[in-house]
Amino acid sequence: MLQSWRTFLQDSNAVIENDQVVHFDDRLAELKRVQNEAILVDLSHYGLLRFSGEDAQTFLQNQLSCDVREVTANQGKYGSYCTPKGRVLASFILWQKDDAWIMQLPASLCAGMQKKLSMFILRAKVNITDSSNQWVRMGIAGKAACQHLQEALEISLEECAQLRIIHTSDASILCHAPDRIELITLEASAQKLWQLLSKSACPAGTGCWNWLEINEGIPAITVETQEQFLPQMINLDLTGGVSFKKGCYPGQEIVARTQHLGQLKRRMYLANIETSDPVSAGDDVFGTDTENQSCGKIVNAAASPDGGFDVLAVIQISSVDAGKLYLKYPDGPELHIRRLPYSLK
Numbered sequence: 001m002l003q004s005w006r007t008f009l010q011d012s013n014a015v016i017e018n019d020q021v022v023h024f025d026d027r028l029a030e031l032k033r034v035q036n037e038a039i040l041v042d043l044s045h046y047g048l049l050r051f052s053g054e055d056a057q058t059f060l061q062n063q064l065s066c067d068v069r070e071v072t073a074n075q076g077k078y079g080s081y082c083t084p085k086g087r088v089l090a091s092f093i094l095w096q097k098d099d100a101w102i103m104q105l106p107a108s109l110c111a112g113m114q115k116k117l118s119m120f121i122l123r124a125k126v127n128i129t130d131s132s133n134q135w136v137r138m139g140i141a142g143k144a145a146c147q148h149l150q151e152a153l154e155i156s157l158e159e160c161a162q163l164r165i166i167h168t169s170d171a172s173i174l175c176h177a178p179d180r181i182e183l184i185t186l187e188a189s190a191q192k193l194w195q196l197l198s199k200s201a202c203p204a205g206t207g208c209w210n211w212l213e214i215n216e217g218i219p220a221i222t223v224e225t226q227e228q229f230l231p232q233m234i235n236l237d238l239t240g241g242v243s244f245k246k247g248c249y250p251g252q253e254i255v256a257r258t259q260h261l262g263q264l265k266r267r268m269y270l271a272n273i274e275t276s277d278p279v280s281a282g283d284d285v286f287g288t289d290t291e292n293q294s295c296g297k298i299v300n301a302a303a304s305p306d307g308g309f310d311v312l313a314v315i316q317i318s319s320v321d322a323g324k325l326y327l328k329y330p331d332g333p334e335l336h337i338r339r340l341p342y343s344l345k
Contacts, residue, residue: 001044002133008191009042012203019107020045023205030204031305034212038145038201040194041209043137043182047107049114050131052100055124060101063117063250064094065231067243072096076163076174078241080221080231081113086251086258087227088234089116091219091241095165097172104174106220107132136190139209140201141180148200149173149181152193157181180212211302214310217270217340219299224282228297231255233314235268238342266314268299270340271325274308275333286330287319295319298327311335 001019015022021042023030033039051060061068066079076095080088090113092105105113114128121128140149146157155168160175167173170193171185185193213220219234230251231242237259244259258264273279285296296315304310313335319325325335 002136002187005044005136005187005190008194012194012198014042014203015205020206022207024203027205027207027303028305030202030208031211031303033202033204034142034208035305036143038140038142038148039204039208040197040201041139041141041204041206043139043206043209045107045206046104046137047110047130047132048135048137048184049103049105049110050100050129051103051126052129053124053126056101056126059121059124059126060094061246062248063120065236065242065249065252065255066094066240067246068094068101069246070243071101072165073098073167074165076165078163078218078236078239080234080236080241081117082231082249082251082255083227084250086230086254088221088229088231089113089226091221091234091236093163093174095163095174097167102131104137106222108223109221109226134186135184136187137182137184138190138194138197139176139180139182140197141209141212142201143179145179145181145201148197152196152200176213176218177216180216207302210300211304211310214300214302214312215270215341217268217312217342219268219312221299222281224280225297225299228282229266229299229314230258230264232258232264233266233268234299234312235340235342235344238344265318266296266316267320267344268312268314269320269344270338271311271313271335272304272306272308272338273311273327273333273335275327276308277333279309279311279327283328285313285315285335286326286328286332287316288323288325289319290316292330296325308333310338
């Protein structure tokens with residue numbers, strides 16, 4: 001997080017820990033607002049890697065699970081970068097800006113991903129730079145968020161479909177959902193945009209945005225869950241993050257074989273856990289059918305405005321069908337499965 005941006009947020013009453021805004025006034029009150037009002041969130045927990053050079057598209061096509069040819073200046077894609085065994089090292093959103101490709105992923109993974117991908121450039125004409133401090137990310141979400149943004153920026157967002165990108169003179173606008181929109185802007189414009197949007201949207205902590213992502217079934221791989229899942233296990237095949245028609249990329253053979261042979265035994269589910277104890281990425285899930293053996297792991301967790309935590313968890317399909325599920329221990333807090341906004345079939 002840029003120091004000047006941090007100072008600006010703190011002057012606006014932000015409480016910041018580990019480069020993330022915890023809250024502005026009251027964490028629970030902000031969570032309650034997200035259900036009935038528009039909120040404004042700093043998104044510095046995301047980082048940005050920029051891929052440039054005349055071979056950048058070909059390089060990315062050969063490294064990522066998504067079809068980079070479908071990525072344009074106006075349409076982004078979900079995707080993943082995998083190990084040769086098909087295990088996800090990072091999940092991200094990819095889009096094009098000017099003559100470069102921009103990858104947004106958790107800031108904690110940027111340095112590792114940059115180093116890892118740089119090892120495979122060889123003689124290709126590709127440059128990878130961490131541009132996280134070049135742009136400020138902020139999000140507006142909740143009731144009438146799209147309308148508020150249109151009025152503030154005096155633009156039309158009629159085509160605000162998922163991962164649609166709209167570029168203006170002040171910002172690039174990334175539509176995550178009809179009422180959840182991200183702005184990527186230069187620092188020189190960020191403070192003005194924040195002040196403008198905060199007139200109609202209440203500033204809120206990062207947890208509110210994370211809760212929305214979880215309930216939309218969009219996972220974020222973190223350090224705790226790297227190399228734990230195939231892309232299909234975190235439902236990337238259902239959200240356009242895996243192409244089964246493109247050429248080879250690391251792990252492609254295993255990913256494709258699992259898909260075509262119908263051998264996928266785990267899926268990512270949305271669930272609520274009624275507990276006041278912390279819930280974290282990487283926590284184990286146990287099922288009545290597996291006794292003392294773990295049958296799944298938490299991918300992401302966020303406090304729920306209805307109490308407890310909402311989570312995305314990769315769990316054995318058979319365990320979900322068999323009976324009850326529990327967190328951390330065979331007799332731990334129970335997971336209550338909820339419906340995702342997309343079908344798992």
